[in-house]
Amino acid sequence: MSSSLKLPIRPPRLGRNLSEKSIQGLQFVFVMWLLSRLLIIIAMQIIAPHYPATPAEHPTPFPLDFVPNFVPTSSWELFTHWDAAWFKQIVTQGYNYADDGKMYNIAFFPVFPLFVRAVMSLGFSFEIAGLLVNNLALLGAMILLYLWVEERHGDSAARWATAVMAWCPFSLFGTVIYSEGLFLLFSTAALRAFEKHQYASAALWGALTTGTRVTGVVLIPTFFVVAWREKRPPIAYLAGLATSGGLVLFMLYGWIRFGHPLTFVHVQKAWGTASGINLQGWWSMIVNLFHWRWGAVKEFTKLFMVFGSAYLFWHMRHQITRVGTVYGLFSILLIINSGAVLSVNRYVYGVVTASLALGVLLSRHPRWGFATMGLFGTMLVGFAIRFAWWRWVA
Known part of the structure; x- marks a missing residue:
């Protein structure tokens, strides 16, 4: 036998190679999540207490538990400003409401407080429990987004999409004690499951989405339109209907407890929010663009993001x-x-497919992508400092 005889080369195992690539991608996701969260913590806990700013006397809109002339010091309390204070009231005291035109915590949906309460039952304080739920949920949303985009567009687009979600300035609300993390997690899971024709999972995750924030109702027409356009079976429409489960249960609670199923809608008037297009609010944003002050930056981000x-x-x-x-x-x-012009930029961040679409686009123009990430990181630091000082961000 010739000594030059060679054994046949075993073809590469495609499944294992894909698995290894996915693991590397998930490691990238974790690093993006960790670095961006550390940047927020450093900005709020180290930079903000030494930042030269004038203490706010009466912020607009006036927040719950605000102390006039507040100056931040390193503490867990810095993560509980604005809406976080309302969530704390729900978790520790329960829901309240009266038809008197004042602000009440019934405006906030129950799934996030329920998760926080469950973690608190393990012995954690509200602050630590809220941070764990929101930050880990954001990590879970980034993982699901990566897997979803990788399946459709490849690992490069998946990396850019998760980088957008991590470094967008409004990802601040995926770290402080807000419901952004859970909303992104559940809505991503619901959309991905529906796209994969996993209707029971889509219904479950969809119901959790509508129980986390009212904007989750968008899943219902989304599933209906996609089912119609793609000629899917009747169960797809049933999954769309089932996603309303979280909203329906919250309406039932409001009816039993306060005598009306739409208490969370009625209380929005106290925040200056009413259903329908807020033409005055949108026009004010356009006018403010021509004033050289912080307000112009805020209004620009709102208009640009929407x-x-x-x-x-x-x-x-x-x-x-x-x-x-x-x-x-x-x-x-x-x-x-919605009429909620104060927070439209934060709500756009909560639309997971905005990160998906921008990630796919930036993957084809990486130079613009790196510039965008640099701008995002800079703005993220500024937003974190403002939040710590009780300045309105979104």
Whole structure:
């Protein structure tokens, strides 16, 4: 036998290679999550206490538990400003409401407080429990987003999409004690499951989404339209209906406890929010763009994120899945029609397919991607400092 005889080379095992690539991708996701969260913590706990700013005497809108002339010092309390104080009241005292035109915590949906309460039962304080729930939920949302985008667009787009979610300035609300993390986690899981024709999972995650924030109702028309366009079986429509479960249960609670199923809608008037397009609010944003002050920056981010995202969904409609496009466009329409102009930029961040679409786009233009991430990181530090000083961010 010739000594030059060679054994046949075993073909590579594709499944294992893909698994290894996915593991590397998930390691990237964890690093993005960890570094961005550490940046927020450093900005709030180290930089903010030494930042030269004038203490606020009466912030607008006036927040719960605010102390006039507040100066931040390193503490857990810095993570509990603005909406976090309302969540703390729900967790520690329960829901309250009266039809007297004042602010009440019934405006906030129950799933996030329930999760926080469950973690507190293990012996943690509200602050630690809230931070664990929100931050770990954001990590879970990033993992699901990576897997979803990788399946459709490859690992490069998946990395960019999760980087967008991690470094967007409004990812601040995925660290402080807000419901952003859970909303992103549940909505991502619901959309991904529906796209994969996993209707029971889509219904479950969808119901948790509508129980976390009212904007989760966008899943219902999204599933209906996609089911109709793709000629899916009747069970797809049933999954769409089932996603309303969280909202229906909260309405039932309001009816039993306070005598009306739409108490969470009625109380919005106290925040200056009413259903329908707030033409005055949108016009004020446009006018403020011409004033050289902080307000101009805030209004620009609102207008850019809302209408820029709408254009992005339309521009990328042939590059991303139908589920992602329809959900994104319906979400933007709801945000515009909600009247809640104070927080529209934060609500756009909560639309997971905005991160997906921008990630896919930046993966094709990486130079713009790196510049965008640099800008995001800089703004993230500024927003974290402002939040610590009881300044309104979104």
